[in-house]
Structures are given as C-alpha cells and as structure tokens.
Amino acid sequence: MATDExxxxxxxxxxxxxxxxxxxxxxxxxxxxxxxxxxGITTWTYQIYAGLGVTGLRQPNMWAIxxxxxxxxxxxxxxxxxxxxILLLFRTRWRTPVYRAAETMTGFAVLTAxxxxxxxxxxxxFFYWLMPYPNERWLQPNFRSPLVWDAFAVSTYLIVSWVxxxxxxxxxxxxxxxxxxxxxxxxxxxxxxxxxxxxxxWRHFSAAYLLLAGLATPLVISVHSVVSWxxxxxxxxxWHSTIFAPYFVAGAIFSGCALVLTLLIPLRxxxxxxxAITPWHLDNLxxxxxxxxLVVTYSYVTxxxxxxxxxxxxxxxxxxxxYWGPYGPLFWLMVxxxxxxxxxxxxxxxxxxxxxxxxxxxxxxxxxxxxRFVIIAGSLATNFMPSQWAFYKPTWVEITITVASFAxxxxxxxxxxxxxxxxxxxxxxxxIAWQKQALAQ
Amino acid sequence: MAETGTxxxxxxxxxxxxxxxxxxxxxxxxxxxxxxxxxxxxxRKPRVFSPFASERILEALxxxxxxxxRWVLFGAIAGCASGFALTIGLSADYPHVTAGMPIVSIxxxxxxxxxxxxxxxxxxxxxxxxxxxxxxxxxxxxxYQLDFSNDRFGVVIECAASERGRVEILLLAAxxxxxxxxxxxxxxxxxxxxx
Numbered sequence: 146m147a148t149d150e151x152x153x154x155x156x157x158x159x160x161x162x163x164x165x166x167x168x169x170x171x172x173x174x175x176x177x178x179x180x181x182x183x184x185g186i187t188t189w190t191y192q193i194y195a196g197l198g199v200t201g202l203r204q205p206n207m208w209a210i211x212x213x214x215x216x217x218x219x220x221x222x223x224x225x226x227x228x229x230x231i232l233l234l235f236r237t238r239w240r241t242p243v244y245r246a247a248e249t250m251t252g253f254a255v256l257t258a259x260x261x262x263x264x265x266x267x268x269x270x271f272f273y274w275l276m277p278y279p280n281e282r283w284l285q286p287n288f289r290s291p292l293v294w295d296a297f298a299v300s301t302y303l304i305v306s307w308v309x310x311x312x313x314x315x316x317x318x319x320x321x322x323x324x325x326x327x328x329x330x331x332x333x334x335x336x337x338x339x340x341x342x343x344x345x346x347w348r349h350f351s352a353a354y355l356l357l358a359g360l361a362t363p364l365v366i367s368v369h370s371v372v373s374w375x376x377x378x379x380x381x382x383x384w385h386s387t388i389f390a391p392y393f394v395a396g397a398i399f400s401g402c403a404l405v406l407t408l409l410i411p412l413r414x415x416x417x418x419x420x421a422i423t424p425w426h427l428d429n430l431x432x433x434x435x436x437x438x439l440v441v442t443y444s445y446v447t448x449x450x451x452x453x454x455x456x457x458x459x460x461x462x463x464x465x466x467x468y469w470g471p472y473g474p475l476f477w478l479m480v481x482x483x484x485x486x487x488x489x490x491x492x493x494x495x496x497x498x499x500x501x502x503x504x505x506x507x508x509x510x511x512x513x514x515x516x517r518f519v520i521i522a523g524s525l526a527t528n529f530m531p532s533q534w535a536f537y538k539p540t541w542v543e544i545t546i547t548v549a550s551f552a553x554x555x556x557x558x559x560x561x562x563x564x565x566x567x568x569x570x571x572x573x574x575x576x577i578a579w580q581k582q583a584l585a586q
Numbered sequence: 587m588a589e590t591g592t593x594x595x596x597x598x599x600x601x602x603x604x605x606x607x608x609x610x611x612x613x614x615x616x617x618x619x620x621x622x623x624x625x626x627x628x629x630r631k632p633r634v635f636s637p638f639a640s641e642r643i644l645e646a647l648x649x650x651x652x653x654x655x656r657w658v659l660f661g662a663i664a665g666c667a668s669g670f671a672l673t674i675g676l677s678a679d680y681p682h683v684t685a686g687m688p689i690v691s692i693x694x695x696x697x698x699x700x701x702x703x704x705x706x707x708x709x710x711x712x713x714x715x716x717x718x719x720x721x722x723x724x725x726x727x728x729x730y731q732l733d734f735s736n737d738r739f740g741v742v743i744e745c746a747a748s749e750r751g752r753v754e755i756l757l758l759a760a761x762x763x764x765x766x767x768x769x770x771x772x773x774x775x776x777x778x779x780x781x
C-alpha cells in the first residue's frame with residue numbers, strides 16, 4: 146500500500162462501499178449456511194432427545210470430537226486477539242487493515258467454541274452447574290477443578306473479546322452513520338452511541354482501548370493455558386505434560402492466523418478491498434504463521450523427547466501408539482500439514498501469492514484440527530490398561546454438528562462483514578498519518 | 587481555496603455575541619499548527635475533531651491523561667479481590683475435600699482471581715470510557731461536521747464576535763482550508779475544561 150499517495154477519504158471510500166446493499170449471490174450464500182446450521186440444530190435436538198448414545202462416545206473415549214471442536218475454535222479465536230491487541234501494543238503497522246477481520250473472527254470463534262461444552266454435556270440445560278449460584282442444597286462448584294477454571298476463562302474471554310471488538314467499532318460505525326441513509330443510518334447511529342471524534346472522546350477512547358489491549362494480552366495467553374490444563378492436570382499419558390500451556394498457545398496462534406488468511410483472501414477479492422489489504426499485509430501475516438509453525442514443530446519434537454527421556458513406559462507407549470497406532474495416519478497428516486507444508490513460506494514468492502496462501506491456510510486448518518483430535522481422542526484410546534483400549538469413531542450426529550459449526554461461524558462472519566466495517570478506517574488513517582510523518586522526517 | 591463565513595451567522599449579530607468558529611484542516615500537521623496558533627493567541631482552548639486518534643493533536647492541546655486509567659485499575663483490584671473472596675468464601679462454605687487438597691487451595695484459586703481481575707478491569711474501563719466520554723450522546727457536539735469522520739480535521743473556537751477577523755486570519759494562516767462560523771450555543775464545561 147503506497148500510503149504516501151493515499152488520502153484519508155480513500156479509506157472511507159474503500160470500506161464504506163463494502164456496506165452497500167448485498168446482491169442475490171450474497172443472500173444465497175447466507176441462505177445455504179443458514180440451512181446447514183438448521184440441519185445442525187435439528188441434529189443436536191435429536192441428540193438431546195435420544196441421548197449421547199447416538200454419538201461415538203464410549204468408555205474410554207468420553208472426550209472426542211466435540212471437545213476437539215471446542216479446543217480448535219478457542220484456538221482459532223486467539224490469533225484475533227494476537228493481531229488486534231498484542232500487535233497494537235507493539236505498534237505494528239501492518240496489522241491495521243487486517244485486525245478487524247481477525248477480531249471479528251475471534252468473537253464468533255469463541256461463540257462457536259462455547260457451544261461445544263454445552264453440546265458435549267448431553268443435558269445441556271445443566272451447564273450453569275459450573276458457575277457458583279445460590280441453591281437450596283448449598284452446593285458450590287469445585288474451584289480446584291480445571292473445568293471450573295475453564296468456565297471462568299472462556300466466559301471472560303467471550304465477554305472481553307466482544308467488548309474489545311464493539312468498542313473498536315464505535316468510531317468506524319460513526320463514519321458509516323455519516324454516509325448512510327434510512328434504516329442503516331438509524332442502526333449505525335444506535336451503535337455509534339453519538340460518537341463525533343472530538344479530542345475529548347479520542348482521549349478517553351485511546352486510553353480505554355489501549356488498556357483493554359493490555360488486559361486482553363495476558364487473558365489470551367491464560368485462556369488457552371487453562372484449556373490445555375483441562376488435559377495436562379490429569380494423569381493420562383499423552384496429556385500429563387508441563388509443556389501443554391505454551392504448546393497449546395503456540396498452536397492456537399498458528400491455527401488462528403491461518404484461518405485469518407482463509408477468510409481474508411476471498412474477502413478482499415469479493416468486497417473489493419485489494420487496495421486496503423495488500424500482499425504486503427498478508428506477507429507479514431505469513432511470516433507470523435511460519436514462525437509459529439516452527440514453534441509448533443519444536444513442541445512436537447519436545448513432546449516426543451520428554452516421553453523418551455522420562456523412561457516412563459506408559460508415556461512411551463502412548464507416544465508409540467500416537468505415531469504407529471490406529472490414529473497414526475492422522476498424526477503424520479498433522480505433521481505434514483503443520484510442520485512440512487508451512488516451510489514453503491520461506492519463499493517470498495509464496496508469501497505474496499494469494500492462491501498459494503489460501504491453499505496453504507486450508508492445509509494448516511486441517512492439520513490443526515487433526516492435532517487436537519489426535520491429542521484428545523488418541524490419548525484417551527490408549528490409557529494405562531491395554532484391556533480398556535478402544536478406538537473412537539464419530540457417528541453421523543457428531544460429523545453433522547461439526548460441519549454445522551463451521552457453517553454457523555461462517556454465517557455470522559459473512560453477515561458481520563456486510564453490515565459493519567470489516568476494516569478499521571480510523572486505524573488505517575492513523576497509519577497513513579504515521580507514514581506521512583515518517584517520510585517528512 | 588479558503589472559504590470564510592460560510593456558516594449560518596445570524597443576521598444582525600451584535601459585536602458582543604459569542605460565535606463558534608470552525609477551522610477546517612485537511613491533515614494532522616496543519617491542524618496541529620492551527621491548535622498551537624490558537625493557544626498562542628490566548629484564545630479559549632479549542633475543541634478539535636479528527637477522523638482518527640492523534641497523539642500530536644492531544645499533545646498540542648496539552649490534554650491530561652484520561653481518568654479511565656484509574657477506572658481500569660480499581661476495577662482490576664476489585665476483580666482480584668472478588669475472585670479470592672468468591673473462591674475462598676464458597677469453598678469454606680462448602681468444605682468438600684477433593685484429591686486430598688486443602689479446602690482453601692490458593693494456587694488453583696489464583697486462576698479464577700486472575701480471570702476476574704481481567705474481566706472487572708475491562709468492564710470498568712469501558713464504563714469509565716462511557717462516563718467520561720458522556721455516551722450515549724443524543725445531540726451532536728456543537729461544531730461537528732460530517733466530514734470529520736471522513737477526511738477533515740476541525741478546530742472549533744468559541745469567542746466573541748468582535749474577534750472574528752482575527753480568528754479567521756489566525757486559522758487560515760495556520761493552513762485551514764476554510765473557516766465556518768456559527769452562532770454559538772456551547773454548554774459551558776462540556777468537552778472543554780476537563781483536560
């Protein structure tokens with residue numbers, strides 16, 4: 146983006162044209178996604194009616210595809226906070242046109258993640274038992290349990306990520322309000338809370354936004370650490386490991402950045418945002434992905450080393466089964482997708498090829514979902530007692546609900562992208578001013 | 587091309603009447619220059635509109651740090667205290683031993699306290715922003731123009747009608763692309779004195 150030639154008005158023009166009334170193809174796509182979601186809801190209703198017996202959950206595999214989806218979607222959420230909050234604190238300029246999409250992805254990914262513990266519960270309406278509340282039996286949750294930590298961590302993350310997203314939207318929605326007419330103007334007026342960009346408003350906004358970023362940064366690290374402790378706090382071979390927290394956080398950032406690419410590449414094309422989101426921005430994002438891929442690869446090697454060096458036969462057997470057991474092909478698929486394929490990003494040409502990046506991001510998405518599955522279902526399948534070993538296979542119910550969760554996520558993201566500014570106009574303008582100042586100096 | 591006096595000046599404005607002058611600027615640098623010129627001329631502290639957050643503008647205005655910081659701090663402290671109070675209090679209230687751990691086990695409670703620290707800090711920061719920014723605003727801030735959310739910066743000065751010529755020259759000399767004038771109806775203290 147040659148910002149020295151850009152004007153502030155160009156930014157509004159780029160972004161506000163994405164908010165024009167959508168065409169027929171858009172509504173057909175949304176309708177298709179809504180239909181898949183409806184099938185998913187119907188299937189969940191059937192599961193509630195018939196009980197968890199319609200799933201593949203059997204001893205010893207009582208955590209499987211639903212928990213895999215939960216961990217996958219929580220992980221996806223993390224990169225949004227990384228790009229919006231952590232890179233904001235570091236004043237990284239390339240984040241400005243891409244962070245809103247990443248943040249939106251975060252909001253809907255946490256929303257999707259939050260559904261899976263409810264679906265997995267079977268009797269979903271008892272979810273509130275994880276939270277303390279006054280009750281006639283004087284029972285309280287066990288605050289020493291990682292599952293209760295998880296309920297607090299994910300709820301906090303859901304609230305804070307949405308607050309962060311909605312607050313950042315206020316100045317941009319005000320710009321949309323000033324250009325809109327009719328019901329859209331009323332909608333944007335309500336959302337913008339009467340924002341007018343006075344120095345006093347900016348002063349309080351900047352302070353609050355920066356501090357929110359400062360709070361979101363440790364939060365994002367804590368949330369996926371807590372998610373990893375759901376596993377690491379148990380004695381199960383394959384789960385009971387001290388590297389799980391950083392390993393999960395690295396995997397989360399890796400998978401999330403890949404999904405940002407999956408979403409941004411078609412988005413910039415379909416919404417005419419090529420001038421705002423340029424190959425330079427995606428190049429930088431690819432470098433983050435490459436780095437995280439190396440960290441994830443290092444974690445896989447460390448995990449194997451710990452199992453070998455511990456001389457613990459149970460741990461060694463768990464890893465032997467992970468590599469060579471029934472889920473072995475999935476393990477090697479995950480290694481191929483997460484460790485081998487991303488190495489092509491060392492090539493600057495690939496980092497600037499839109500089709501290349503899109504295909505790569507799909508590989509990483511598949512690889513990271515598979516990683517969660519291998520860790521969760523694979524470890525449970527081969528516990529301490531070989532006589533208990535059993536291998537999980539998902540049923541159509543679980544597969545349908547999983548597919549529907551992707552449609553659910555994409556449906557909300559698609560609706561958001563067409564009705565609210567998917568690129569932060571104010572921060573892109575701030576970047577232009579910064580570059581003008583840098584050039585002047 | 588500079589345009590002056592394009593606003594709705596009430597006919598027959600007396601010289602003692604207070605007017606609202608808005609200097610329109612096309613970039614951050616000239617806007618900052620305008621603010622500095624207005625302040626050096628001893629006029630009342632201007633209100634500035636900008637399409638993005640500008641540290642340079644806030645510095646030129648000599649704006650104080652936002653009190654939102656304190657909201658976040660106190661919210662975070664309250665969250666931390668609530669987290670420990672909740673976990674310790676309810677565990678003592680329902681003393682159920684699990685895995686031989688003490689009833690009051692501080693290390694696991696730190697997780698809950700940490701999450702509530704973040705949650706309360708974030709929510710109180712937003713509350714502070716809404717309170718100090720006076721949101722939601724039902725009426726537009728005097729002097730606001732639609733271009734301020736697009737590509738224009740505005741320096742709004744309230745002063746006596748007798749100062750009109752001087753203020754216009756001052757703003758145009760600083761690089762304003764135009765000056766609009768309105769009959770002022772600015773509530774005292776709003777958006778002005780707090781900084």
